[in-house]
Amino acid sequence: MSGPLSSLIENYLREAGFWHVATIGRGCKLDPKLISALIERWRPEMHTFHLPCGECTITLEDMQLQLGLSVDGSALTGSVQSADWGAICYDFLGAIPYNIYGGWIEIVWLRDTFSESENDSTEIERIRYVHAYILEMIGGYLMSDLSRNLVHLWWLPKLVDFRAAGEFS
Secondary structure: OOOOOOHHHHHHHHHHOOHHHHHOOOOOOOOHHHHHHHHHHEEOOOOEEEEOOEEEOOOHHHHHHHHOOOOOOEOOOOOOOOOOHHHHHHHHHOOOOOOOEOOEEEHHHHHHHOOOOOOOOOHHHHHHHHHHHHHHHHHHHHOOOOOOOEEEHHHHHHHOOHHHHOOEO
16 A cells, blocks of 8 residues: 555544554655564464563554554454355445455455545545555455455455444454
8 A cells, every 4th residue: 555645535544443554654664674583583383572681472452552453342253154245345345356266355456446536536436445445454464364465355344334343343
């Protein structure tokens, strides 16, 4: 998600509780050596970093503080039912990707299909763009699969009402 965020979608992202997440890292330069050093010290079997000063782990409170996402409220749970994923895509995004893999779509398709909202866009177009934008955040780094290339459409119906989405944990 490159480029500056449009002020046209700021209120939608704030209402859904994703504004802070959307602004993280803007203007920051990543240090690949530092990231590599942290990865080398990560121990997945214990979910901790082993550092010269001792062990440390990432807590739920850390995630709340860093991402600005709510950890209080109703948990977003449920099973993925077989559904007409094409219809769900069309209803919430206004477009259907060529490939839907059991409810999973490619993040690249989202980027290619939903360019930045224009000043003359309708409210429906802005809402669809925000749905795609949040899906990209979820699939890209919040709840990514191993390839970081796919996101499940299960999230879409949960994003219909931005105010309700902002109350989920």
